[in-house]
Amino acid sequence: MTTPLPGTGTLFTLDPAVAHLNHGSYGAVPVPVQRAQARLRAEQERDPDGFFADLPDRIARARAEVASALGGDPARLALLTNVTEGVAVVLESIPLAAGDEILVTDHGYGAVTRAAERRAAETGAAVRCVRLSPHLADEHAVRERVLAAVTRRTRVAVLDLVTSPTARVIAAPTLLAALAERRVTTVVDAAHAPGMLPVDLGGAAGGADFWVGNLHKWAFAPRAAAVLAVRAAWRPRVRPLMLSWEHDRGFPGRVEWRGTCDYTPWLAAPAGFALLEKLGAERVRAHNEQLAAHGQRQLVERTGLRPLPATAGLAMRAVRLPPGVAESEHAAKALMVAVQRRLSTRIAIRPWPGGGVLRISAQLYNRPDEYTRLADGLAHLITR
The missing domain is CATH 3.40.640.10 (Type I PLP-dependent aspartate aminotransferase-like (Major domain))
Known part of the structure; x- marks a missing residue:
């Protein structure tokens, strides 16, 4: 399992009460x-x-x-x-x-x-x-x-x-x-x-x-x-x-x-x-890629969702939501809001015919258990 890189625990000022699994949208500026x-x-x-x-x-x-x-x-x-x-x-x-x-x-x-x-x-x-x-x-x-x-x-x-x-x-x-x-x-x-x-x-x-x-x-x-x-x-x-x-x-x-x-x-x-460069760009990339892959595995194994093909080196992964879920812009936004309010987690969901696409990101401030909690909570939300 991916472990935090030494010296990165105080680099960000993000709200610790929220799992920020959407770095790919807006980033987060280090201190x-x-x-x-x-x-x-x-x-x-x-x-x-x-x-x-x-x-x-x-x-x-x-x-x-x-x-x-x-x-x-x-x-x-x-x-x-x-x-x-x-x-x-x-x-x-x-x-x-x-x-x-x-x-x-x-x-x-x-x-x-x-x-x-x-x-x-x-x-x-x-x-x-x-x-x-x-x-x-x-x-x-x-x-x-x-x-x-x-x-x-x-x-x-x-x-x-x-x-x-x-x-x-x-x-x-x-x-x-x-x-x-x-x-x-x-x-x-x-x-x-x-x-x-x-x-x-x-x-x-x-x-x-x-x-x-x-x-x-x-x-x-x-x-x-x-x-x-x-x-x-x-x-x-x-x-x-x-x-x-x-x-x-x-x-x-x-x-x-x-x-x-x-x-x-x-x-x-x-x-x-x-x-x-000070942190070690290659080390950061490897950490983030491994953590994103872990997050995708958690979503697949705990919810049965279908993984989308992954590209080596990327700190983002995606899974396909079931048919009928998040197929419209309104439905995708509603599910993102539900995940934020009920699971205190930020993710990205894009509407797609046949089932929306859920994307997670991984950055130095993320922890493996955040993806597990998302997977467990999401399984309940999409089967209601």
Whole structure:
């Protein structure tokens, strides 16, 4: 059974009366990073004029540290608030015309899919959604289904690296390479990658044309912090959602600067990576993966629920709820509320035809018995 890593018992300020098994949604900021951000905010309030006057250069330095942690060139990256914003920027920057198609999957994050639909409506393009069974065996099966949906009209593919509802890999390197051969522009929603997986952006955007990852989930940054990596050919075309005084400086400054906003999450993000490195990134990842696997086993063995295929290295796991349970948005939210109120546990449930999908996460603050209690209580809730 997974045991807590030494020295991590006081890293977080979460309510001990609640089992927080949903780190994948909002993350949790460790105490040292909270303090780093608090110092930045205090500095800002002592001299707002001076703080904002130096901000573009300080953001650039923070970006350089983030780039170093992710194996990328700071000139290829831009800091943003979250993946949803990043995808909106990307879709605004890609020219589309009537008859073009944007490819998505039914495992995609809802707000990202809606952004693709809005962009399609504005340009006369269409969104083609690839239906992927949650039980597809491996990345090869996923790749074949996605490629089978590509047509001569497909211009863009917006794909998750790790899916939010089902915790599996879609935008694997082999799929991205195959799409590049077909001249499809690739946009990777890597919301869960930084911190949870080793990331090496290298000379390209993680093998994609555009790659967007959150830093406030698994990389211990404050909310809201994310990074956008852009392939060289696209950087001059990146169009921010609003103009700023930094617009004429080009990418990445034109994307990052948005006037009077709270930039302290970005400036504190390097502290999150530093803490992860101090703890031992590989050790943290191994601990979290083993704990998530334990949690999935508890749910399967104690409730009889069907496990969804797991990907090595991920700190999230999912199980399939019975037919008739959480098949609508309303029902999924109602079950999450019931689990929170009656079991004092936070989880994620996504509606799905034929039975919703329940996702758990594992982080340093979690304990094995929390998953056992969830499994025992859930068995009662879904059979009432």
